[in-house]
Structures are given as structure tokens and as C-alpha cells.
Amino acid sequence: MARARAAVNLKEIGAEEEGLRFRQTANGAKLLECPGADSSGIADKLVATLRVALPEEEVRVHRLVRMAEIRITGLDDCATKEEVAAAIAAQGGCAPESVTVGELRLGYSGARSAWARCPVEAATSLATPPPGRSAGDPGRLRVGWIAAHVRLQEPRAWRCLRCFRTGHGLARCTSSVDRSGLCFRCGQPGHKAASCTADPHCALCVAAGRRANHRAGGKACFPSGNNTERNRRRKSRRRQKRRLARGALADAVIPAAAPAPESGGSGEGEGAMDVVQQ
Structure with a gap:
């Protein structure tokens, strides 16, 4: 930090009035926040200055941007990761270095799909349905000849790559179990x-003695951390309510049917009358 402070002039980057904010992230990195109306421009200048002043072999300087995940489907067999990344950057209006594309996978229909990570603004824009389409329809991404479908994915839980549990990162993991060499699937x-x-x-559910026919961290995976005890209490209260409901039903008294009138009337209700023929 001392070398960074000596290399950066806040007046030159436009941060002299409000200064910078410092905090340490959960994974142990040092984070500098740029407040103000022109925070994006100040951050770009700060990153450029730090990358020149600090050697890349010793310090990694990143320009943090809020990211989101999208799923792209309907790609042909000519599409490549680089082509998909370039299309996301061009049509989403973001920097190419801020786009990450996973491996293209072949689906049952013969088309390919890919997972991608890009800035939130770009992901939201790409996943927005075209004009005239309903809100539930996917967005479009032109990759070569193909207008692929784009859907915004739900945010993933922050998961430790060492113990596979959620709520903390690798730098602050205190678990005695090391699963870093295991496959998530x-x-x-x-x-x-x-x-x-x-x-x-x-692997998590195996250690907990639960059903494990799913991948680690999937929707079927049991909740970890403090949520486990909370869900246990919820299930206990539900079981108690069901037992009370069954007991109340068994103790309920079913009223006997009212006797039919002797005069031969219909007996339906207190106002029933006999009809006498003249």
C-alpha cells in the first residue's frame, strides 16, 4: 500500500475532494472504492496508474465490476468460445476482458449451449426479450448466422473451494476437511x-449422512451453516402441527342425524310441513 500511495496522485485522477475508501475483502484482498459522481472514470485512472507502478509479478490489480451469469442456447457447431465472448462484448457494450465464457456443450437437440459471465448491465440488456415478445421470452444474441437465446441466471451462493460450504471463501476457511481436489459433480x-x-x-451430503444423488451445491443439496439448525427447527414445528391436527380430528364428535318427523314429512329442515290431500 505504501508503494501504491507514493505512485498515485489523487488530484491527477480526480479523487482529491472525496478521496478513496479502503476495506479488506473476505478473501484477503485489499479493496479501494472510488466515491463520487465520476467514480467509474476515477477507478479506470486509478487502475491504469497502479498497473504501471506495481509489478505484475508481485501484485494483481483488478477493476472490479458487478457481474452476472447468463446461459446461451441454440448455438451451432461452428461457434467458438472466442466468438461468443466477442458477441457478448459487442452487443452488450462491455469490455472484452470482462467477459468469461465456459465450454460449449452439445445438447440433445444437436445445438450447443454455453455459460457466460459478464457485467450486470450487459447481462440484463442481452437477456431482455426483443420488442413485441412477452416478458418470459429469452433475449437474443447474434453469434455468426445464429440468433441464440439468452437467459439471466440466478446468483450463485458464495462457496468455499476448499470445504465446498457456503458463506466464506478459501482465504478464511477454518474447516479441517479439504475437498479442493474433488470434483463438484x-x-x-x-x-x-x-x-x-x-x-x-x-461429497457434502455424504458426510452429513443424507441423500447424495446430486452435485455439490445444487438445489437438492442440504443447506449448510446456520441454516441447517433453522430448517431443523422448522421441520420440528411442522411435525408438531401435523400431530396436533391428527389428534384434534380423532377427538372430534360427529353430531348424529336428526330423526325424521312422524307425520311423514320430508324432514329437511325445521320448517318442513305435511301436505294433506283434500
Whole structure:
């Protein structure tokens, strides 16, 4: 930090009035925030100055941007990761270095799909349906000849890559169990989930004695941390309510049917009358 302070002139980057804000992130990195109306421009100048002043071999300087994940489907077999990334950057209006595209996977229909990570503004713009379409329709991304479909994905939980639990990062993991060498999908060592073809098998749920026929961190995975105790109490209250409901039903008294009138009337209601023929 001392070398960074000596290299940066706040007046030159436009941050002399409000200064910068400092905090340490959960993974141990140092974060400098640029307040003010022109915070984006100040951050760009600050990053450029720090990258020149600090050697890349010792310090990694990143320009942080809020990111989101999108899923792109309907790609043809000519599409490549680089082509998809270039299309996202061009049509989403973001920098190419801020776009990350995963491996293209072949679907049952013969078309390919890809996962991508890009700035929130670009992801929201690409996932917005074209004019005239309903709100539930996917957005469009032109990749070569193909107008691929784009859908915005739900944010993922922050997960530790060492113990696979949520709520903390690798730098602050205190677990005695190291699962960093295991596959997220099958829980076996020696490969990654992207190339895994084995049946899903969750290492977290195996350790907890639960059903494990799913990938670690999936929707079927049991909640970790403080949520486990909270959900246990919720289930206990639900079981108690069901038992009370069954007991109340067993103790309920069903009233006997009212006797039919002797005069031969219909007996339906207190106002029933006999009809006498003249």
C-alpha cells in the first residue's frame, strides 16, 4: 500500500475532494472504492496508474465490476468460445476482458449451449426479450448466422473451494476437511466437473449422512451453516402441527342425524310441513 500511495496522485485522477475508501475483502484482498459522481472514470485512472507502478509479478490489480451469469442456447457447431465472448462484448457494450465464457456443450437437440459471465448491465440488456415478445421470452444474441437465446441466471451462493460450504471463501476457511481436489459433480479426485461424466454424488451430503444423488451445491443439496439448525427447527414445528391436527380430528364428535318427523314429512329442515290431500 505504501508503494501504491507514493505512485498515485489523487488530484491527477480526480479523487482529491472525496478521496478513496479502503476495506479488506473476505478473501484477503485489499479493496479501494472510488466515491463520487465520476467514480467509474476515477477507478479506470486509478487502475491504469497502479498497473504501471506495481509489478505484475508481485501484485494483481483488478477493476472490479458487478457481474452476472447468463446461459446461451441454440448455438451451432461452428461457434467458438472466442466468438461468443466477442458477441457478448459487442452487443452488450462491455469490455472484452470482462467477459468469461465456459465450454460449449452439445445438447440433445444437436445445438450447443454455453455459460457466460459478464457485467450486470450487459447481462440484463442481452437477456431482455426483443420488442413485441412477452416478458418470459429469452433475449437474443447474434453469434455468426445464429440468433441464440439468452437467459439471466440466478446468483450463485458464495462457496468455499476448499470445504465446498457456503458463506466464506478459501482465504478464511477454518474447516479441517479439504475437498479442493474433488470434483463438484461426482465427489471423486482427478478431474473437474466440466469434464465429468459420472453420476452426481455430493461429497457434502455424504458426510452429513443424507441423500447424495446430486452435485455439490445444487438445489437438492442440504443447506449448510446456520441454516441447517433453522430448517431443523422448522421441520420440528411442522411435525408438531401435523400431530396436533391428527389428534384434534380423532377427538372430534360427529353430531348424529336428526330423526325424521312422524307425520311423514320430508324432514329437511325445521320448517318442513305435511301436505294433506283434500
